[in-house]
Amino acid sequence: MEQSLAKSEVPPQPRKASREARRLQLIEATIETIAVRGYARTTLTEVANQAGLSHGLVNFHFETKEKLLTETLNYLAEEYSQNWKSALEAAGKAPAEQLDAMIRADFNPAICTTARLSAWCAFWGEAQCRPMYQEHCGANDDAYFAQLVTLCTAIQVEGSYGCDPKLAARVLRVTLEGVWLEMMTMNTPYSLAEALSTAYACAAAFFPRHFGPDGLVG
Template sequence: MPRVGVSNIRKKQLIEATIAAIHAHGYDDTTMAKIAKRAGMSPGLIAHYFGSKDELLEATMRSLLTDLQALVSQRLAAAGRAPRARLEAIVGANFDESQCARETVSAWLAFWGQVPHVPALGRLQRVYARRLHSNLKREFGRLGVAPQETDYLAEVTASLIDGVWMRAGLSGGGLDTVGARRLVGETIDLHLAARGIARAADDHSDAAERKKRKTA
């Protein structure tokens, strides 16, 4: 196998070992030796591939964010053009089973706890927050929400996603992904209904876009 392929595999193994170590020992007690032992490698390989423990932890958070963004993209592609379905896709990706595995939840919580203290993790968190807000705002706008309110509804929804997710993670009892999607989805519906936008608006907006493309 080419060296690049071996390098990528080993980096992935070290990232997976980091997630497992954080789950088992907590962020502060996760050491290069513990990570290396779980990966079946020497601590020197961590320095070789990542430079330091901090750089490995940053790479691990970036990997989690990359996986989440891939899920969002996949679900949005499957949802089609209807904005309400696309909102469901965004919510669904954040509560996907793969994102809610116990080890993954432990890693997310550990990283969020370090955000105020580690600038590199803070930058990654801001990228995540901006991307989530932008995706939500776009679909609320396409549903006909007034421009001055799209930011507000995007912030409400993002806060609810993060809050439900974090509360479940801290409870230690696991996350009911179906219940979480329902809670956020019904809250979105309530806000839309309060603004005179029913679920039927999604069908109308989708049909209007299809008609526009045909006549273009």
């Protein structure tokens, strides 16, 4: 992973861009900066350098580091939420197909990137972020977990499994979050395919007639 954000390495950006385009550009630059420097060492100046923009322009759009980080967290949370909801909409109607879609959604290359995983880990790991995280992400987390419980309950009934579906949903969620964290902290990170296999192993432990090590059974 790069350890510096040399301004000279960033291509110059066009002077004219819409307010929303600049905002998104700065949020993406913040994600990249957090990935390299961590939460505490991320500054408006570093973000400006990463984006190839002036410090004044960052101030114009976000005013303070705290506002920039809050908006970045909101952006990541909404991106994550839309990702799994879109996956559900595209999935089949069977509960196992929908659960499979939710599992796969976590390893969508569009959101499961080194920079995004690092940013999420930074937000999770900073004690001072926890109130902000709960305020801005708590409802999304509740909706995600409720959907997991609904699907696990339906599969449990369909397959006459003896497990507690709420417990199965919680273990699956913890496994998915743990895989994300492990992908960032291991000296030799494993591939998305191996990460997905780990998640499937968890699903198979609760619902062996629906899931196997490679995903859906049948």
